[in-house]
Amino acid sequence: MMSESTTGLPTVVIGAGPIGLAAAAHLIERGIEPLVLEAGPTAASAVRDWSHVRLFSTWAEVVDPAAEKLLAPTGWTRPDPDTYPSGGDWADNYLQPLAEILGDKVRTGTRVTGVSRSGRDRIVDADRATQPFVVHVTHADGREERIFARAVIDASGTWATPSPAGGSGLPALGERAAADRITYRVPDLDDPAVRARYAGRRTAVIGSGASAFTALAHLADLAKTEDGAGTRGLWILRRGISGSTFGGGEADQLPARGALGLAAKAAVDDGHADAVTGFRTDAIERDTDGRLALVAEDGRRLDAVDEVIVLTGFRPDLTFLDELRLGLDERLQAPAELAPLIDPNQHSCGTVYPHGHRELSHPEQDVYLVGMKSYGRAPTFLAMTGYEQVRSVVAALAGDTDSADRVELTLPETGVCGGAGLFDTPDTPDTDQEAVGGCCTPAPALIQLGAPATARTTASGGC
Template sequence: MTDPVVVAGGGPVGLAAAAELAERGLDVVVYERGATAGAAVAEWGHVRLFSAWRELVAPAARRLLQRTGWTEPPADAYPTGAEWARDYLVPLARALGERVHTGAEVVGAARRGRDRVVDDGRDGEPLAVHVRHSGGREERVRARGLVDATGTWGRPGPLGGDGLLALGEPAAAAAGRIGYRIPSAAPAGHVVVAGSGHSALTALVALTSRNGDASVTWILRRGGIGDTFGGGDADELPARGRLGKRARAAVEAGAVRVVTGFRTAAVETGPDGRLTLVAEDGRTVGAVDHVVALTGLRPDLDWLSELRLELDPALQAPVRLAPLIDPNVHSCGTVPPHGVGELAHPEPGVYLAGMKSYGRAPTFLALTGYEQVRSIAAAFAGDRAAAENVELVLPETGVCGGSDGCCGPELIQLTTRVP
């Protein structure tokens, strides 16, 4: 048996990678930290996707599932995260069989017997991938390649306007006053939503459409709302366009108080437990019962520290990919097709795929990840022509890119909408 390609992460892109590799007859093993495939997707299971089913099933995965008698959901329906996991990801993991291991986290990877500094003999060594299983057992897996599809869900951005935790933020979060996910139930009282991406719009619409006594304040770091609401009817993902229109309507109706140019420096907790947010310029937003901080997601690069990666210093994405996805230039639909040529690193056989490959950029869609792993699988199979023949057309947002980017600082939110 040859050394397998290790796929870290059993979400949509990781399982698609496994399906592509298996279809080409390559040995592959998937390690998923959660108790089930798609565990991260299930955590936002109450949110409905922007993308329809036809855009959420990877081609190789579809072919594999069809051989099992799987019934594909209606192409034009929009699933929730829970439905995506239940009706696609879990059956796909089952179809992949013993290749998928749940409750198993990849915690490190390196060239066998070589740290990142050592050149001597490096090229002749396989990868050593360290795995920690839920029961505490540790394993060292010899691998011919590594596809990191662990995403960015586990590292939400902080409320602090400079990318660091604001003073007092950890204590307020520990007390349950600050959350970093779209809430499944509306918090009571005065709720502040921080962020300018689709997660923030989703939260605003959800909070203002539910019955209750909550009042909503929306704080943005940018100086104005600008094109935050997106392209509306011009958006080629209609559900995404509708979300922006509903959020705009809530703001225009006065259901949301908007505070722009607010970069949080500190969070003060009063004797009654309520919060006061203090901006860099001294302005305050007070009497806050709960903050929903939706300020982006970040890649976890710590466990890759012994591999020779070439990452853009700003986006933390592969250097050849970064200019193609820079939110200062590109909108969600203007990202050009890309594959192994843009995803390769100085460390042979190592790829970041899916949301992880985009680092801090907000332009990722599932279709992008599926084409990435098709190209990566072809490269592992030695089919260079197929690896380099990358074709992908993404739906336009209906607005231009620019310094105020259309997509905001989130990633997963590019495929979510309010039911």
């Protein structure tokens, strides 16, 4: 709630991505002045980093209603609601126009380095809630500035802090030294320089989510081309392969998401990639020829690869919020009230209970983590979840508790979430979801699902 010391101050929104810009649109709708601070050189800088990847949500699901109202007077119309945008489409055809409408309410090249209460570190209780927030920023030219705010909405996401290859959550031994052969993003194989890096080479893909599916499918497509002959994938999974490994298939209410998992399965079935299960990476060693060998915690060493793509998820950067009193779950690093609702051990994105300002609140009043950052290390986030989050949060900041508490959201069920989709495809994918491996922790093994019929090796069974 506003006090005399915060009257007239803006609400600072950290991050000019889809959720941060939506928050600004809702703030304007409520008559609250927003100030969006974006570390990158343009709005939606993180989205532009994966501009080549297609979402598995349609245009109908990735445009915020308040943002659309703000854009409507300019003549903007939503692209075909039934089509799937790429990251580049999303940025160019929606996020950038929205940022332009917001004008000087969006500052790019402005990195937030710290947030606190004015004159109060995290220890001090006296008059804490009545003091404005002070936001320290560093501009692209190195200039520092303090900005005072009535509230802070952190929508900075997790893109800048990918998780490492190491099975313990720490970088594997040698991971940093091998940085020239490792990427933590889905590579853009339409870029000639990037394509040349992977064409005809053996690449390990570490991860089991939608991003790993995308990388495997893209490598398989490369292997089918003339310049990509000999391209091979080595899929590294910390767990076993089961019927749910590849998502919901045709049962997925987000069809592109289901098709994505099946495309990854096809990459293995067709022999373009081998799968290694039960492998928790402990070290990455460089051979004399410069290639990389992955070593597991149990001491097993895989044959060397040319490149490694690490897609093990993301984690929130909480360092610049260190002087705030946040209530975070000790496992997920998500708001404590939200964490049980998004625990990936129990939920996919479609089973997450609708939530708003109450689940997103902290002991520090009027500060909220929203969007992907609110999910901490949980990989099950969808854009429409974030849009409903900021609608509720902004209603709470405006004092409209009834609206803030009225959280309604229907999410698609089944499958995995948290990554981007592959591509639009008119073909009906194979729905064979034969389980490979059992429900127990598997022994580490190389599984080649796509071998010819006479040599096909599957290890189906139970505990």
